[in-house]
Amino acid sequence: MHIVVCIKQVPDSAQIRVHPVTNTIMRQGVPTIINPYDLFALEEALRWRDRLGGEVTVLTMGPPMAEDSLRKALGIGADRGVLLTDRFFAGSDTLATSFALAQAVRKIGETWGTPQLVFTGKQTIDGDTAQVGPGIARRLGLNQLTYVAAIQDLDEKAGTITVSRRAEGGVQELRTQLPALITMLEASNEVRRGSIADVLRAARAELITWNAQAAGITDMGNCGLRGSPTVVKRVFAPKAKAVKAVQVDVKDKDHDTIAEDLILKLYATQPALEDELLRMAAGY
């Protein structure tokens, strides 16, 4: 079975800093990582390849340096990496991104065999929209399975797949037909460490780099800024609150005294809270 996994290279959000004076993002020196949610998608794809045979193609769209993330994915065990990169993609919102990625998945299918499964993470940690996966599914007519916690059954012959997915207030078990697009939930599996052989292969591997034309995109009107219905008009730092926290005096005091002081201050700040807490504590 041929499986495609869409990944994104993102800045390690834990290490982004905002310039204290200019309120701009300080990107310099921020390391990039594979979007952590995508690793669960990659692992799941590799497991099913190992079980059923076939290949895993990893696809990413981004600047040329995004090939780093493809090499990492190859090092974990993917068979092939495709980098979709073109200045025409700059400024893409989620709709334009799903257009370009869907075209690339189509081209991957024409070149190496139609994928029966396309995986993405549940969302990225930089955009956090969770929109691109469903967008790709829609554009390619794939059956959409989001927030999948586990693939229960995959019957290649019958062309069916059964999954458990996170739903509101519970877990939904769904069965659908292949080809399907799956967005994987975090912690749905344990991501493997690549074998030494894979890591060595990844370092030397020839990556496939496509621009828009190579991916079979003829209408640039669907790409980048021109293909993006949304426009970012303003980026700004949130307003600082005028009043800072009232500090409970801690100097030369033991923790029990501080706790007592804190509770008194709290009740003084919000008088209704004491009754509320009594009711809550009593289990009403």
Place this chain on the structure above:
Amino acid sequence: MSTAPLPSRAGMKKELPERFKAYKHVWVFVEYEHGQVHPVSLELLGEGRKLADQLGVELAGVLLGGDKAALQAAAVDVWEHGADLVYLCADPILEHYRNEPYTRVMTDLVNTYQPEIVLLGATVLGRDLAGSVATTLLTGLTADCTELAIDDERSLAATRPTFGGSLLCTIHTLNFRPQMATVRPRVMAMPPRQPGRGGRVVDHPAGLHEHDIITKVLRFVQDRDSNKAQLAYADIVVAGGLGLRSPENLQHVRALAAVLGGVWGGSRPLVQKGWMEADRQIGQTGKTIRPKLYIAAGISGAIQHRVGVEGADTIVAINTDRNAPIFDFAHLGVVADAIEMLPALTEAFRKRLSVNRLAG
């Protein structure tokens, strides 16, 4: 090779194509499952009402489900939270949420009645649906908005955190309709119910057949741990951050929450480190909360955390770093080690609350 000139930012100007000029009114997709309207939909009706009033148009709720009588009862809820009318589509095919029939019906409704704004809750259901609908309609969708407004040109100005929650950005869909946005539960305040407030119903046929729908629901298993589900709607929340230094110390957070009759949670790094499950995460990418009391222990207060807790009536912060950003938006602060402060606070609350209970 691509050699044509790069596109300009022409989309920055509003030049609404003729075919979209008839699009009017504000819609809220009302999430109705297992016999209940999701509270986020009612919160969105409150927000949608303000937008509709500003535009001088109507507010409609969209109700899809399997049982017509149940949906009609839910429609009363929708009117009483501010809607003028309800588009109601009842069909057994819509009994349980599935992407395909819901996308088809929503898309059909939009194309038929042409709303200018469509709001959905950023729940797992809303996010599953919104992306499909927006892609089918080829229009703009802004996720997880924290503020919605109408600009001078009558466009929706949707503000959301960006760059991992360190900045905010305002996004517009100028030249496509409808303008779509999702909002997380608890980000907007619940509007007061207006008992007796009535409205209209527009019945819409689904026009679908079960044999055309490929995906089947085999079963639904309800969550057992209802506390986790309640986090967003809890009145008292206690949360821990990296200042706890080890996952074992989360027990102090749990103990205080238990004494207060509240629910516990944690900041994003705890999930990334595997100290707790993702559904206990508080912040922009986890749960947004609006409790009466929020106690943050050992949490520094990055923007993405801040936007998730700012709706709390009172925020108490415990942190060893007196310069931690959390003290910029907390109401009460204690510069102390959370690991020592939490047990002391638990004990102090326990004494007070149990003494008073006996006396009362």
